[in-house]
Amino acid sequence: MRSSEPIVFVVDDEDVxxxxxxxxxxxxxxxxxxxxxxxxxxxFSRPDRPACLVLDVMLGGDSGFDVVAALDKxxxxxxxxxxxxxxxxPMSVRAMKTGAVxxxxxxxxxxxLRDAIQSALTRSMEQxxxxxxxxxxxxxxxxxxxxxxxxxxHVTAGLLNKEIAxxxxxxxxxxxxxxxxxxxxxxxxxxxxxxxxxxxxxxxxA
Amino acid sequence: MRSSEPIVFVVDDEDVxxxxxxxxxxxxxxxxxxxxxxxxxxxFSRPDRPACLVLDVMLGGDSGFDVVAALDKxxxxxxxxxxxxxxxxPMSVRAMKTGAVxxxxxxxxxxxLRDAIQSALTRSMEQxxxxxxxxxxxxxxxxxxxxxxxxxxHVTAGLLNKEIAxxxxxxxxxxxxxxxxxxxxxxxxxxxxxxxxxxxxxxxxA
DNA sequence: GAGGGGATTGTACCAAAGTTCAATACACCA
DNA sequence: TGGTGTATTGAACTTTGGTACAATCCCCTC
Numbered sequence: 001m002r003s004s005e006p007i008v009f010v011v012d013d014e015d016v017x018x019x020x021x022x023x024x025x026x027x028x029x030x031x032x033x034x035x036x037x038x039x040x041x042x043x044f045s046r047p048d049r050p051a052c053l054v055l056d057v058m059l060g061g062d063s064g065f066d067v068v069a070a071l072d073k074x075x076x077x078x079x080x081x082x083x084x085x086x087x088x089x090p091m092s093v094r095a096m097k098t099g100a101v102x103x104x105x106x107x108x109x110x111x112x113l114r115d116a117i118q119s120a121l122t123r124s125m126e127q128x129x130x131x132x133x134x135x136x137x138x139x140x141x142x143x144x145x146x147x148x149x150x151x152x153x154h155v156t157a158g159l160l161n162k163e164i165a166x167x168x169x170x171x172x173x174x175x176x177x178x179x180x181x182x183x184x185x186x187x188x189x190x191x192x193x194x195x196x197x198x199x200x201x202x203x204x205x206a
Numbered sequence: 207m208r209s210s211e212p213i214v215f216v217v218d219d220e221d222v223x224x225x226x227x228x229x230x231x232x233x234x235x236x237x238x239x240x241x242x243x244x245x246x247x248x249x250f251s252r253p254d255r256p257a258c259l260v261l262d263v264m265l266g267g268d269s270g271f272d273v274v275a276a277l278d279k280x281x282x283x284x285x286x287x288x289x290x291x292x293x294x295x296p297m298s299v300r301a302m303k304t305g306a307v308x309x310x311x312x313x314x315x316x317x318x319l320r321d322a323i324q325s326a327l328t329r330s331m332e333q334x335x336x337x338x339x340x341x342x343x344x345x346x347x348x349x350x351x352x353x354x355x356x357x358x359x360h361v362t363a364g365l366l367n368k369e370i371a372x373x374x375x376x377x378x379x380x381x382x383x384x385x386x387x388x389x390x391x392x393x394x395x396x397x398x399x400x401x402x403x404x405x406x407x408x409x410x411x412a
Numbered sequence: 413g414a415g416g417g418g419a420t421t422g423t424a425c426c427a428a429a430g431t432t433c434a435a436t437a438c439a440c441c442a
Numbered sequence: 443t444g445g446t447g448t449a450t451t452g453a454a455c456t457t458t459g460g461t462a463c464a465a466t467c468c469c470c471t472c
Contacts, residue, residue, distance in 0.1 A: 087295055088295075089293055089294075089295055089298045089309065089311050090311065092295045092298050092299050092302075093298050093302060093308065093309045096298075096299060096302035096303065097302065102299065103295065103299045105295050105296070145417090145418065145419085147418080147419065148418095155398075156398055157398065158395055158396030158397070158398035158399055159396075160457095160458070160459095161458070161459070162457095162458080170419085170420070170421085171420075171421060171422085172458095173420085173421060173422070173423090174419070174420055174421065176459075176460070176461085177419085177420080177421090178419085179459085179460085180459095180460065180461075183460090189364055190364030190365075190397075191364070191396075191397045191398060191401075192361075192362055192363065192364035192397060192401045193364055195397075195398045195401040195402065196401065196405070199402070199405065351447090351448065351449085353448075353449065354448095366427095366428070366429090367428070367429070368427095368428080376449085376450070376451085377450075377451060377452085378428095379450085379451060379452070379453090380449075380450055380451065382429075382430070382431090383449085383450080383451090384449085385429085385430085386429095386430070386431075389430095
């Protein structure tokens with residue numbers, strides 16, 4: 001799976017500043033896409049590629065924080081770089097607390113923007129890797145029938161086949177059959193593999 | 207193990223401000239201890255109790271960042287609240303990036319300080335719990351002889367007794383003996399327990 | 413109604429894990 | 443030097459896990 005080229009989204013309602021930033025981004029060698037309002041960006045269906053957001057804190061309707069909140073609510077992760085021409089320290093602190101990568105004050109130079117974008121894109125790629133791993137594990141888990149999943153969880157809980165059989169109201173031999181199929185489907189060589197599989201899924205889901 | 211009362215360290219080289227902050231902290235119901243310089247605080251041997259640091263960014267010799275860097279270097283974790291009378295946005299962003307809990311601009315009101323302190327102390331207690339858990343697990347691990355630890359790691363790697371025996375150049379029965387002792391010492395009921403034990407130790411060490 | 417997937421059970425057998433009892437060997441300490 | 447702790451091995455045995463083959467049952471779909 002080759003990761004496609006990253007893209008930088010620029011959201012600012014001031015035309016001049018938006019164009020300036022967008023041009024800077026492109027001069028730095030990144031693909032850029034501009035939006036003149038929070039809604040325009042939120043309604044835009046993001047392509048599946050590493051991305052980050054360069055966002056003006058002061059927007060017409062919504063503030064930049066509302067945009068981040070909306071993305072969070074939609075369970076969308078886009079590393080964000082805030083920028084502002086008239087920000088305050090409390091505002092910058094709030095931005096960083098919400099997980100912003102950087103908070104730039106206009107005017108900012110190309111170096112600062114480049115560093116911020118690279119940092120944000122790195123974070124984006126890490127998020128994507130994490131998501132990809134979770135999806136792969138979920139897909140693998142989905143190949144198990146519900147009964148097999150029950151057996152899997154009991155096995156990783158450390159129960160004996162005998163105990164699992166009682167829990168499920170079946171005979172031990174039945175558990176063995178399911179268990180063997182679980183091992184095969186998950187390409188597991190040992191119980192240790194199963195435990196790490198389930199724990200990893202749980203960790204990534206959290 | 208009862209956790210002792212939390213304490214708030216105040217470091218500021220301005221006498222008036224230091225006393226004011228210290229008094230505010232105490233009025234909020236927290237124990238406070240003041241220091242007039244970075245060195246004074248760094249050379250002070252911190253008691254073993256939940257704590258946080260309220261630190262002026264502008265100090266005489268070292269800046270507040272130097273203090274945090276020194277603590278980090280000494281592998282000391284003290285959730286930090288920065289405060290400043292003449293800070294800038296870049297400075298506040300830098301502070302938050304280094305993991306600061308809050309960045310307050312003077313003058314700040316009691317509510318802001320209270321919220322920041324509570325948040326910092328909560329983080330401190332979480333750090334202490336994590337550290338305590340690691341220490342407990344390390345202590346448990348230390349009850350194993352080196353041979354037993356080798357067997358443990360091979361078992362959690364998913365190897366069969368037969369394979370472990372070959373790796374260690376001993377007979378399978380020897381491995382069984384060590385393995386049984388490991389299970390007993392770690393109070394483990396299954397291989398799943400052993401895997402979670404070793405993985406947890408690794409996670410906490412990281 | 414035929415076929416397929418899933419769940420279940422049975423029998424038989426082999427491999428691995430775990431337990432118990434006993435013994436030897438070595439290093440280190442009081 | 444005797445005792446302790448650790449490592450090692452052996453034998454015998456029980457329990458548990460894993461595999462192979464076969465069969466039945468149920469639900470759902472073509």
